[in-house]
Amino acid sequence: MARRRYMLSEGLAFLPEKDMEKLRKKSLQGWRPKGFWLFGYKLEKGDPEDVIFSIDYRVLQQDEEDEYFAMFESAGWTHVCSEGMFHMFKAEKGTTPIYSDVISSMDQLDRVADPIRAVLMFGGALTTALFLLTIFTYGLARNISRLAFMLSLALTVPAIMTYSAIFYRKWKMGRTI
Numbered sequence: 001m002a003r004r005r006y007m008l009s010e011g012l013a014f015l016p017e018k019d020m021e022k023l024r025k026k027s028l029q030g031w032r033p034k035g036f037w038l039f040g041y042k043l044e045k046g047d048p049e050d051v052i053f054s055i056d057y058r059v060l061q062q063d064e065e066d067e068y069f070a071m072f073e074s075a076g077w078t079h080v081c082s083e084g085m086f087h088m089f090k091a092e093k094g095t096t097p098i099y100s101d102v103i104s105s106m107d108q109l110d111r112v113a114d115p116i117r118a119v120l121m122f123g124g125a126l127t128t129a130l131f132l133l134t135i136f137t138y139g140l141a142r143n144i145s146r147l148a149f150m151l152s153l154a155l156t157v158p159a160i161m162t163y164s165a166i167f168y169r170k171w172k173m174g175r176t177i
Helices: 014-027 063-073 102-136 141-174
Strands: 005-009 032-039 040-045 051-059 076-082 084-092
Touching: 005 032, 014 032, 014 040, 014 051, 014 141, 032 076, 032 084, 051 102, 063 076, 102 141
Parallel strands: none
Antiparallel strands: 005 040, 032 040, 051 084, 076 084
C-alpha cells in the first residue's frame, strides 16, 4: 500500500473551505498533509485524527517565523507546513477559526490578491504587446509572436479568473458588514 498520495486543490482563491474539508476527511482516514505540491497537497499515511485545517497567507521574513507560529500555537493551531506565502495549520475540532470576523478575512484576501494583481498586470501588458506584434509583423516574426501570445494568454486567463474569484469573495463579505 502506498505511504504517500497527492490531492488536487479545488483552488484556494475559489473554495478554500472545500479544500480544508477534504483535508479533514482525508485526515480521518489517516492521510495527513505534509506539504504543498504543484496544484494540491502531499499526503502521507499515518494514524487517523479528527482535526480541522486552515490556511494563512503571509510573506514572512526569517526573523518573524518563530513569533508568527507561536501566535497561532497559543490560539490552539499547530503548524503543518509552509510553502512561500502559504501556511497550513491544524487544530482540534471546535477551535476558534483563524479568521473569525469579516475584517480579518478580507485582510487575508488582500494579502492573496497582491501578488496575483502583479502577475495580472504584467501578464495583461505582455499579452497586449504580443497581440499587437501578431498584427503588425509578417512571416516568421508573426508566427513566433502568435505562439508567444498564446502562451501568455494561457498564463493570464487563470490569473484573471483567480483575481476575479478573490474580488467576488471580498465583495460578498463586504455585503455582510
